[in-house]
Amino acid sequence: MNSWPKPFVPPLINHHFPSLKLKDSSAGFVHFEKSKDFRMYVCGITPYDATHLGHAATYLAFDLIHRFQFLSGENVEFVENITDIDDPLLERANRDQVNWSDLADAQIDLFKSDMSALRIIPPQHFIKVTESLPIIEDFIKRLEKNGYLYEIAGDYYFAVEHFLTDLPIPIDEAIKIFSERGGDPQRVGKKHKLDPLVWSAHVGQEPGWESSFGFGRPGWHVECTAIACHYLDGNKNDPIVSMQGGGSDLIFPHHFMSAQIIQAAYGRKFSESFVHAAMISLDGEKMSKSKGNLVFVSKLLESGVDPMILRWALLRGHYQQDRAWSMELLDKSIMEVNLVRSALAQSEVSETNDVIDSLIQDISNNLDTPSALDRLTSWAKSSQSNPSVNQSGLMARAIDSLLGLAL
Secondary structure: OOOOOOOOOOOOOOOOOOOEEEEEOOOEEEEEOOOOOEEEEEOOOOOOOOOEHHHHHHHHHHHHHHHHHHHOOOOEEEEEEEOOOOHHHHHHHHHHOOOHHHHHHHHHHHHHHHHHHOOOOOOOEEEEHHHOHHHHHHHHHHHHHOOOEEEEOOEEEEOOHHHHHHOOOOHHHHHHHHHHOOOOOOOOOOOOOOOOEEEEEOOOOOOOEOOOOOOEEEOHHHHHHHHHHHHHOOOOOOOOEOEEEEEHHHHHHHHHHHHHHHHHHHOOOOEOOEEEEOOEEEOOEEOOOOOOOOOEHHHHHHOOOOHHHHHHHHHOOOOOOOEEEOHHHHHHHHHHHHHHHHHHOOOOEOOOHHHHHHHHHHHHEOOOHHHHHHHHHHHHHHHHHOOOEOOHHHHHHHHHHHHOOOO
16 A cells, blocks of 8 residues: 655754664663664554544654654664554444445545655555455464464464563453453453454454455454564564554553564564553543544644644654643644744854754654754744854754654
């Protein structure tokens, strides 16, 4: 499937890029030493509520990682999936009395439009699950060959018990979260309550596909593992990818299960690091589909919000800290962007090279965008009161390259 147009990322020459430091959700801080090969897999949307600000904040964080690694000379290989067949999508299509595939395609088109407006660098491979069924089937066969697959009434499960020594949370808490996020811990006949479904037998009027495991559709966790391995494991690396990313609600069970499924299939680690973006709240509550309090990128853009001001507003908070969306944040971002734009329009500005070096350090330090934006506003104020060099174009390119802000 085609992604969206790639924005131009101006090169930054004569500036040193240190190794990128990111906070892994389980292992603490990870330094990515220069290797000329950075393989990134980011879990994509289930296309029925695109694109809310939680989505946008998540993909913006990984866009900053993509930009930094590219600018530092790394060959970035980036894959993102689209879960275009899953229970929430089918439930929404049934509720709205529309064809599930038409709903998915419309939401994917909207998502791509929003990502383009926000100047997110697209993945080289933007992959629908429904386009990947032979890949997923072959992957499930590996689990079967290695003895980690079993059947209950036409449904096939991954036997996870052997890998639960890596469980990041207490077992009772894991079972509770597993149940809340698509799992079926109480199903009779399962070997372990946490065993995830990897192939679901056809039910009623749901869509399905022929496979070695009967007519049906894949489970949630196995689709990402199969797609990631197919597109990013050309050199048989261990770990297979440099980083797996997504929202913090994917830490468990999705990313935990993905890692264990790959260990079972290949005997190798899935990822060098697992990096997650925090949640966005509205009026004191997490923004979520179930609460019905989503704020959509497309609605904000339709109302006249400048996409670069929206991008700035989302960068105003740290990507790994839960934070609130508000009109006050938007208004503050409008004032700050106008301040920086005014400075960039001047023929002379304050000295830029040291500021650019500091911006690079901010991003290298676990994407410290609040410090970066504070630095830019201070520079803009200084440029108004004490202009000294003809370097506004240099600063504009740096802001664009590092932060994706075309001001």
